[in-house]
Amino acid sequence: MLSDVLIVASPNRSPRIECTGGVAARRTDADTVHLVSAAATPLGGDTIRIRVVVEVGARLRLRSAAATMAMPGTVTMESRAAWDLEVQGALDLDPQPTIVAGTATHLTSTRLAIGDSGTVRLRERIQIGRTGERQGFWSGAVHADIDGAPLLRHRVELGTGSVTDDELGTPLACISELRYPNAAFDGAGTMLPLAAGGCLATWQGERL
Template identity: 55%
Template sequence: MHSRLTVIACPNRLPRIEFGGGLAARRTGPDTVHLVSAAATPLGGDVIEVRLIVESGARLMLRSAAATVVLPGAATLTSHADWQIEVAGELDIDLEPTIVAADARHACLTALHLHDGGSARLRERVQVGRSGERQGFWSGTLRVDRNHRPLLRHRLDLGAGSLSDDVLYAPRATVSEFRYPAICSTASADPRWTVLALAGGGTLSTRQDDLLTP
């Protein structure tokens, strides 16, 4: 299945939404949009394309109604998600966790383009495996540019076959949060987090565990 979603946030009006396939969205506030599933997705072989545009003077908060469960398909194990984001206003993304079930494999690419006056917070939570499952795999790539100049290039693989998967330590959960501009958060005082201050401004905070916890 090929799912597409476009959300355009403009100042002084409700966000414009277009979608198709297994992913839908609903306005739940003047500047808030919730993602909802119209069908079981992503399954192996599925592709999800999301495009977000936040114009200057606009604000968009993106949330989800429930966790995303990634399942293997009949012909292939791998699904893909591609996020293309343009921000000249204020963007806040904080979705419910992604759960990679059974032996599914999921690859997510997020490309964020920040313009003058743009600010962003992107929070992502991933759990590989349900109870007793450890064979799934997730790969997340985050690319951030500001005014067409590279700000961040980051990739994390998690689960079976990843570089972090060894006999000594094999985390199955991760939480990451990108902020621009940099704002102090609880992560900076928590030793379980790794906080990276970016040379061009902003921060990337990451944490790995066996299970997602508060």
């Protein structure tokens, strides 16, 4: 299944929302939108594409109504989620965690373009496996630019077959939070100030 979501936030009006496939979006406040599942997705073979545009002077809080459960399919284990974020205003993106269940493989990519008046908070939480499960795999990549110049190139892997997978211990959970233009904040894990402004906090462990 292919799911497409478009959210456009403009100043002094409600966000414009277009959705097809298994993911829908609902406005829950003047500047808040929640993503909700309209069908069981992502299963192996599914792709979710979410494009967000925040115009100059607009604010958008983007949340999800529940955790995302990535499940293996009958033909392939792999599902994908792609985020395309264009921010000239203020974006606060903090969905519920993604759980990679069973032997599923879930690949996430985020492309973020921040304008000269843009501010961003972007948090991602991942857990490999439900209770007693350790076989899944997740990879997440972030490609962020500020005014067309590089801000961050970042990729993390978790689970079976990842670069951190060994017999001594394999991280199965991750929290990653990017903020711009904040130089620091009270985030989980290791704080990394970025050369072009903003900062990234990352944490890895056994369970969220």
